[in-house]
Every structure is written in C-alpha cells, then in structure tokens.
Amino acid sequence: MDTTWKLSWQRARNHEGVTRGARAFVALAVVLAYGWWVDWQAELMPVLLGVIASALTETDDSWRGRLRAQCLALACFGLMAGAVWAAVSWPWGLMGVMAVLAFGITMLGALSERYRAIAFGSLILFIYAGLAAHSSRAGAGEAIPRMLAGAAWYGVVSVLWHAVLPRAPVRYRLAKLYAMLGEYLRLKALLLEPVRDVDLERRRMALALHNGRVVDALNATKESLISRMGPGTPPLWLQAAMHQYLAAQDVHERVSSSHEHYDLLAQSFFHSDVLYRCQRVLTLLGEQALKLSGAIEAQTVPQHWGVTARAIEDMQAAVAHLASQAQSAGAASLPAQSRALRSLHALADNLTALAGVFAGALALPAGNAEVAVDHALFDREPRSLRDAWTRLRSHWQLQSPWLRHSLRLSLSLMVGFAIMQATADSHGYWILLTIVFVSQPQYAATQTRLMERAKGTAMGLALGWAVIQLFPGELVQAALLVLGGAVFFGARHTRYTLATAAVTTLLLLSFHQMGAASGVISARLLDTVVGCVIAAVASWLVLPSWQSRHWPRLAAQVLQTQALYLREILAQYQGGKCDHLAYRLARRNAHNADAALSNSYSAMLKEPLHVRGNAEVVAHFLCLSHTQLNYLSALGAQRGGAAAQPMDETTRELAQTLLASLQQLALELERAQQSGRVRKAHSAPAVAQVLREWGTVPAAPSAHSLMAAQLQLVGKVFPQLQAQARQLVTAE
Template identity: 75%
Template sequence: MDESWRLNWQRARNHEGFTRGARAFLALACVLAFGWQAGWQTELMPVLLGVIASALSETDDSWRGRLRAQLLALGCFGMAGLAVWATVESPWVLMAVMAVAAFAFSLLGALGERYRAIAFGSLILCIYAALAAHASQAQAAQTTPLLLAGAAWYGLVSVAWAWAMPQPPVRFRLARLYAVLGEYLRLKALLLEPVRDVDLERRRMALALHNGRVVDALNAAKESLMSRMGRSTPPAWLQAGMQQYLAAQDVHERASSSHEHYDLLATAFFHSDALYRCQRVLTLLGEQALRLSLAIQQQTPPQHAGMTSRAIEDLQAAMAHQDGIAAELGGTQSAAASMARPLRSLHALGDNLAAMAGVLAGALGGPAGGADTALFDREPRSLGDAWRRVRAQLHSQSPWLRHGVRLALSLLAGFALMQATEDPHGYWILLTIVFVSQPQYAATQARLLQRAQGTAIGLALGWAAIQLFPGALVQAALLVLGGAVFFGARHTRYVLATAAVTTLLLLGFHQMGTSQGVILARLLDTAAGCLIAAAASWLVLPHWQSRQWPRLAAQVLQTQALYLRAILAQYHSGKSDHLDYRLARRNAHNADAALSHSYSAMLKEPRGVRGNVEAVANFLRLSHTQLNYLSALGAQRREGAEPVDEAAQAMAGTLLASLQQLAEQLGQAQQQAGKPFIPVPAVAQVLQEFGAAASVPASPAPSLMAAQLALVGKVFPQLQEQARQWSAPQPGPAARS
C-alpha cells in the first residue's frame, strides 16, 4: 500500500497539470490568508485577478527564463494598467485602446509560445483593470497597483518553484513523448498484418494523423530541454533527458520508415509467419516505449521481461527460413527473382526493428560520447529579429493578422453591446471573447461550446457552495481549490477549468458582498460573448484551411527535398546525427504535422468552404507515405561512407528537382487559380527507364538506396495527380475570403 501511494505521488508531482494547480493553490492561499489578516474586502478581488492574469502568462521555462518572462509580463501589465487609468472615464477611447492592444498582441503570437502567453495575459489584465475600475479614474488608481501586486506575487512563486523543482516539467514532456511514440508503434504494427481485404489506406491515414501528435510531443520536449540549457555543462539529469530526447528522435525516424509497399509484402509472405513476427516485434516495442514513459515519470527502472529479445530471435529465424526457401528456388530463375525484392525489404525491416530495440534499450543510459547534442533555438535572438518576424505577418494571408483584426472587431462589438445595455458586468462579454477566440474557425467553435458548458456548470456549483457552506473560511478554501483546478485543467479539460474559475469568481464576489445578480449576468454575458465570437469566426477574415492547404503542401514537398538532400550527404560522409541533419529531419516532420493538423481542422469547417477534401486527404496520406520511404533511407545510414550507384544518383537528382518544381507550383496555386496544372513528367520517365533496366536479366540488382528511391518515385506522380485534382474547379459555394 505504501509503495503504491509513493508511485502515485511520484506520478502526480511530475504531472504538468498537478504542478500548475499546486502553484496556483499556493499563491491564492497566501493571498487569502494575508487578506484575512489584513481585513480586506474590496481589495481582495483585484489581487486575485492579478494572480490569475500572471498565471495565464506563464509557460514552461527555467527559473532564469521565467524571471525574464515575468519581468517582461509585469512591464506589459503596467502599460495595460496605465492605459486603463488614462482612458477609463472615456469609454470609447478605452475601447479603442483595447482593440489596438488586441491587434498588436495577436501579432506577437508569431514570436513563439512565451510571447503568445504574455500577450494573452496582458490583454486579460487590461480587461480585469477596466472591470475593477468601475469607470472611475480614482478607482483605477487604487485597483491597478493591487492587480500588479497580485501578478508580481504569482511571478515570485513561479520563479521560486522553477528554481526549486526544475526537473518535473522535463520528465512530464519526455514521458508524454514516449507514450505517444508507443501508440505510434502500435498503429504502425497494424500495417504489417498480412490478411486479405484490409483497409490499408484508412490505417495509413490514422498513422499520418497520429504522427502530428508525435511531432508536437517532440517539439514540446525539445523546448523544455532547450529552455534549461545554459552555457555551462548541463547537470546529469538534464544530460539524461537530452539522451532520452535524441533516442526518441531516432526511434521516430525508424518507426516512420517503410521499406516496401505493404501489399507487396503481404502477398509475398502470405503463407509465412514472417510478417506476423515483424508485427509482434513492433507491438512489443510499442509496449516497451510505454514502459519507458512510466519509468521516466516515476523515476524507476523500466521493467523488461525479455520478450522483445526473444521475439527478435524468432523473427530472425523466420527470415532465415525464408532465405532457405529462396535458395531452393535458385534453379527457377523467375521465381527467385520475384522473391529477391520482398526478401531484401524483409531483411531491411528486420534490421531496422533490431536497431530500434537497441535504441529503446539504451534510452535511459548515459549520453553517447562525442554525440552532437546541440538544439536549434527558434526563439527570436534580438529585438531586430523579433520585429522582422512581426513585420512578416503584415499581409492579408497571415493567420495572426487575420486573428488580430477579428479579435479587435469582436471586442468593439462586445463593448458596443455592453454600452447599449448598460450592463455593469459587461466586461465579462469581452473576457469571454478573448478566451474563446482562436486563430482557427474549428478551434473557436470547440472552445466557445466548452466555455458555455463550463460556465453553466460553474454557476450551479458556485450557487450550491454558497448555499451549503455559508461559512467564510470554507468558501475561501473552495475558492483556492477552484483556482488550483482551473490552472491544472485549462490545457486538457477546458470545461472543467471554466467551471472551476466560474465558481472561483462567484465565491470571490460573495466574499466581497457583491454577488447580487452575478449569476444571471455571468450567464447572459457568456452567451453574448460566445455568439459574437462565433459570428466573427465566420464573417471576419475567416482562416479557412482550404486556402492554407497549397502553402502547407508546398512546405511539405520543400522540406522533404531538403531531408532527402541531407540523407544523400550522410551516405557520402557517413552516419552522423549532427544538428543540420536532425534539423532537416525535424522540419520535414513538422511540415507533415502541420498538414495533418490542417486536414483535421478542415473536417470541422462548414462543408461549403472545405474545397476538395478527398484530394487533400489523399495528398496527406501519400505525402506521409513518401516521408516514410525517405525515413527508411535515413534509418539505413551506416557509420562509414557508402558508394551511391549511378541509378540512385539519377533518381535522387530527378526527385529533388521534381519535388521543388511541384512545391513551386503549389506555392503559386492561389495566383494560378483557373489555369491548368502543369505536370512534372521527369520522375515517371526516369522511373520507367530504371524499371526497364532492372528487369534485364543480365543487369545487376538495384542497390537498396535505388530501390528505396524508386518507391518514392512511384508515390510522386500520385501526389501530383492529387494536387491537380485539388486545383480543378469544385462545385458548390466558394470559400469566403
């Protein structure tokens, strides 16, 4: 019982939601305790709101990074408070300031997660300051310092927490990475099932969509490690975390590899158990990744039962048996030739699985000597760099500019409604708009429904708490608990988080003695804010995914071409997972993930604006398959330089040129609307010549690289056809601009 309790506690303290909630609990409890001693009444709510705004601007970081971020956030908060104080007695001037701030803060989203959070928290605090000022400059002068004091207090708690416990956030992200990687391996194993009438295309699509989650987890783990890397030698725990991250990258490349079309393998080995052996090894590797996830989270050694090693031995025996069958067919030239290609792919698959098992087995070991552990920092390096990134968003197709315009106009509409109805709690309309408005239409619709549900539940819970627990001390404890639940759940369970913060606010107003009419006002204002945000996401510069697809598809092809070029360089120089290679590989997977996220969002948009969804789905599936074939080339790299034959060189050069040419056509798709799509015939021609040469009995068998590039070459014409189908005029309503 004690051991189980210890493991559950270890898992909880390393969970990101738990630590966020615990920080909020500590900060709010101290505020209430101090307020209780000081006899605060009207001062309590501004300080609580300052704590909330500061916590909303928090991101995962080291204590030094968090200190810099908190100082920047306090500077932004101070300017927001000063702007409210100067304009609070001129409502429409105040609203103009808020609209400009909303637009400017939205553009900061292009700089990264840290700046998005600070911008969001600053806008929330601006509305909190106006809400607490009650349209009085004198009141604003009293409440603004209290808001800043609450924000500064939470900043102090946050920095101290990051200094005292730097490891749990890293462990949480690495554990989540291996968990989603284990699920990816399970989905990959389903492709190896050698049975008839299997819907491989549906399974490939599920794999492509889940790959986006793996890439997101890889990026989150990298940012968590990067933020804690200093100029000096990293501590042992951080070096171990880096080793686990690099091992996950290697496993991801190997897991995403495809050495042959699975239909051909299923046909060739239909009467053998070889593919079932491969499937079993891959499934066990997925379970091993899940055990690694638990081991990282609980800080315990992973439990190995030895099943993976035995499964690999059984697979090797099955492959040796197939080699014996092929040797017996040596007298029959045609039969032996027909088995040569599947057998070579089977051996490549077996070698890749064995190597993957070795990587997973060493993931919790020490860092490899001499390994390049540098990471690429995507944060702006200077004010000039930040300005260039923001300036690059000043065009009509920028999602951040469109979101900024949409948010500013939504706030103007909400403020106009507040003024027309003379609603004393009307700033809740603006808060709802800010919380639910997202750059994507689908995300906005999902968030506003969750917000409405959570608000209704929170009002019911708050009313019940007030009736059942009239004591001020119990209500204060429930208020603190509500804040902890809000911050612990707001990234994963938004309905619960909204219910918790609504309960918190209701209890806070009751503690101040101003809860009369709050329940109905909160409900109506939330509904009004949701309706305004929903209308704006449809009418004001909507960010329809069909208009983003050509750019994302072009980015997929461009990054895959750069990945192929990096792989070819590795074959000439020998395997080395240095930063340039890992960056090319990561960019290719990031582009693939962006396309899969766009497709998922497209399915949630109105039917009339989706465009040719089937062509987009086919392109996504085929581009992910093409990335799988390229990943197999990366997984096959050897320590020493390898000669590249003429056929492979010709195929690689043609593929590089063709990928870049198709990417350019897709990049210009919006300007070429209505014009015929120009095909890229070079790949099909070279592929045909390559196949004809390989079919000549006297010709040598193509190299593994050449055969793998031929698989890529077979996918490319299909990608081109899907791009042509997408560009063809579609019936139905045109997408809104």
C-alpha cells in the first residue's frame, strides 16, 4: 500500500497538468492570502486577472527561457495595457485598436509555440484590462497597474518553479512519448494477423493517423530537451533523458518499418504460426513500451520477467525452421517464396534489434559508448530578428492559414465589440473572451472548442451557484476559488470542458466576493452563446481555411522530405551507419510531413461534406504515402554493418530514379497548387522500366538484396501514389 502511494505521488508530481495546476494554486493562494491580510478584497480582481493572463503565456521551458519569455510577455502586456488606457474613453476607437493589435499579435504566433502563447495571453490581458477599466481612463489607471503586478507575480512563481524543479516536464513528455509508441506497436501488430478478409486499409489508416500523434510527442519531447540544453556538458539526468529520446527515435524508425506487403506474408505463411509469433513479439514490445513509460514517470525500474526474450527465441526458431523446410523442399528457388522468406528474415531481425533498443533505453551505456553519439538537436525557434521577420513574411499571403486566422479573429472581435456596444452589455467583454478562447486556425478545432466552451460554461454556472449556496462563508469560497484556478490551468490542455467549468466557477466566486454577483449567471451564459455563435459563423464564412485547399502543398512536402530522407539513407549505405544530426533531421522532417498530412485528414473529416473534395482519393494518398515512408524506414533500420558497402550499378540506378521521381512529382504538386492541375510526367514509367530491367532480387538476405528489395517495394508504390496525386489535384 505504501509503495502504491509512492508510485502515485511520483507520477502526479511529474504530470504536466498537476504541475501547471500547482503553480496556479500557489500564485492565486498567495494573492488571496495577501488580500485578506491587508483587507484588500475589493481590489483583488485585477490582480487575479493578471495572474491568469500571465499563466496563459506559459510553455514548457527552462528557467532561463521562461525568464526571457516572461520579460517579453510583460512588454507585450504593457503595450496592451497602454493601448487600453489611451483608447478606453472612446469605445469605437478602442474597437479599432483592439482589431489592429489582435491581428498583429496573432500573426506573431506564427513564429513558434512560445510566441503563440505570449500572443494569446496578451490578447486576453487586453480584454481583461478593458473589462476592469469600466470604460474610463481613471478606472484603467487603477486596474492596469494591479493587473501587471499580478502578471509579474506569476512570472516570479513560474521562473522559480522551473529553476527548482526542471526535470518533471521532461519526464512527463518522455513518458507520454513511450506510451504513444506502445499504442503504435499495438496497432502495428494488428497488421501481421494472417487472417482472410481482414480490412488492412482501415488498419493502415488507423496506424497512419496515430503516427501523427507519435510525431507530435517526439517533437514536444525534443523541444523540452532543447530548452534545457545549455553551454558545457549537460547534467547526468539530462544526458539520460537525451539517451531515452534518441532511443525512442530509433524505436520509431524500426517500428514504422515495413519489409513487405502484409497480404503476401499472410498468403505465404498462412499454414504456419510464424506471423502469430511475430505479432506476439510486437504486442509484448508494446507492453514493454508502456512499462518504460510508467518507469520514467515514477522513476522506477520496470519488471519484464524475460517473457519478451523467450518470445523472440521462439520467433527466430520458427523462422529458421521455415527456412530449412523451404531449402529442403526446393521452395526457396520460387521467386514469391524466396521474397517472402527474405522479408520474414528482415522482419525478425528488426524485431530482435527493437527489443535490444528497449533493453538499453533507460540507462546510459557504460564507459565511453556515448562519446561517439551525436546528441545535437535542431532548434526550430527563430534565431534572430531577421529570421523571425523572414518567417513572418512567408505567412504574408492570403493562402496562409495563419494570416486567414488573424483576419478572421480581428473581424470576429469587431463584431463582438459592436454587439456589446449596441446592447450596452456591462459584461459584454465576455463575448470577446469567448471569441478569443474558441477561435482556432482550423474550422474543425474551432467547432470542437466552442462546443466544449458552451458545455463547460453551463456546468460551471450550475456548480458555482451550488457552491455559493452551500458554502456562504467567504474564507471557504476563497479556498474554492483558488482550487478552481488550479483545476483550470491543470486541465485546459487536455480536458477543456472541465477547465471551462472550473474557471466559470472561479469567476462567479470572485464576483460574489466583491458583492457584484447579481445578474452574472445569466449574463455569462448569454455572452458565451453570443461569442460561440460569432466564432462559428466566422469560421464558416470569413476566409475559411478548408483542408482540401492545402493538400497539394502538404502532399508535395511529403514527397520532397521523403526524397531527402532517401538521399541520407543512401549516403549511410555508402559511408556506414551514423546517427548524426543531418540523418536524424531528414528522418524527422519526413515523419513531420507525414504527420501534417494525417492531422490534416483528421481535421478534414470534421468539415462540411461539400468542402472536403474527394476524401476517398485523399485517404488513398495518405495510406500510400505512409506505406512508402514505412518502406524507406525499413531501409534506414537496415543500414549499418554489412550494408556499409558501395552499391552496385543497378541498385544505384533504381535509387537515383526513385529520388528524381519523388522530387519531380513534388515539384509538379507545388505548381498545381497554383495552376489547379498536374502536368503529365514520365517519372512513373521510368521507375517501372528500371524495375523490369532489373529483374528479380537474389534470395540470399545480403545487404544488397535487402536494400534492393526495399527499393523495389518503393518503386511499386510510387506509380500508385503518382496516380492518386493527379486525381487529388484534378478533383479540386
């Protein structure tokens, strides 16, 4: 019992939601305690609003990065507060200032997640300042300094927290990453089930969509590590975290590998249990990934009991038995059988190597084994003002989703402000807050968020009314107010309905503490509905960024990054295996592009039917591109050892033809984004001709035959991918 409690405590203290909530609890509790001590309850609202706005700017970072971000956030807060103070006496002037600042600050969010958070928090503070100023410059002069003081206070809490407890966010993201990999392994195991009439396309689609989540987890973990990398040798805990992240990258490359079409394997080994044994190994490795996730979060050592090792021994024995049977029966001379056996050997070796990666994932290798490993990571944050300006200029075109979102948000706020003025709604700023909170760059995300906002508001109003009736004491209500703030920040990234309910309860308690609760419930409900309606209509009518319009560009990125990934793999086969930054960056870019494609398809399925285009073609293209990436990943997983040899001429010819064909089709799709059609090309016939001239790959599982087999698989997928790409554009 004591051990269970300790494990639960370890997981809780490393959970991102718990730590966010704990920081908000500390900051709000100190503010309220100070207000009670100096009898300052009536003036607390602006301070609390400043704390909330500052907390909304927070992202995962080191204490140094958090300090820099907090200084930038306070500068933006000062700009917003000054704008409110200058224009608050002229409502329509304030509306124009708000629209201009909303557009500019939202465009700033195109730089990175850190700037998106600062832009969002700054816009919220602008609205809070207008709400607290009561339409007078004198009111703004009193409220704004308190609001800025609350923002600065939360900044102090945040910086100190990140300085004292720097490890928890890294552990949380690593644990989440390995949990995502565990689910990916489970989904991958389903593809190996040798059963007739299995819907492989549906399973492939589920795998492709989940791969987007794995890639997002990899990127979040990488950013968490980069933010804590300083000059000099990193501390041991950070070296261990880096080792676990690189191991996860290796796992992802290996588990995303495909060595053959699964229909052929199922047909060839239908009367054998070998695929079930491979499937069992994959399932056990998925369970092992989940155990690693729990061990990282709870800082314990996972227990395996040797089950995976025995399963691998059984799998290898089954493969060896099939190979000996085929050799004695002469079946190995048949092209289809030899091809299936070669792929089965590669699959078994890959699973065995995957188990080895898991076995060494937690602890740093002994001795100087880490010296030869390149730990460099590519930082995607803007490195200078010139770099930031270049990125912003790239979004200064109407096709940019971020520019459309900025214009849409500004117009929505103007409409909300006009309604507030026309109805003389004293709480009308809640309309603007609702618009800011629910408006997202994607239509589907906006619809999801506004539904969660509406449900959370209704729940929070009911809960807040019940709390006020059940606990009339001011001290108890103050404690519940702090708890509501902690729940809001702890849940807002994962359970937004709960977070909205918590912040609505906080709001009611705050107004009740100030003696101004009359009419708040009805006003909050009505303003939330109005804000949600405005955001919904704007996402539909004002420069909607439908996913079908972006698919040619996203598809071109997929093909281009896969070509660069193939180029790096070929270099590894020439010069030997080395996980240096250039190779890992090419691999990560290919998976990022694949994830962007799958995420876009997920969003497309939530859009109206008449704007989806040909969703069936889109689905086929996604499955084919993900399959092609799987075949390339298998090439990457096989590099090293005997593969570090010069390629023969025929292998090099096919590789170069595939490389040129991928780049050519990517260029055609980029041009089609503007012209609306893909020009006919000869890349697919060229690939098919090389495949015919090449003949059959040798049966022996040598480095060259394995590479040749994988290139053949890519060459067979590419013509189908090209056909889907042409249908994709002509369907627009």
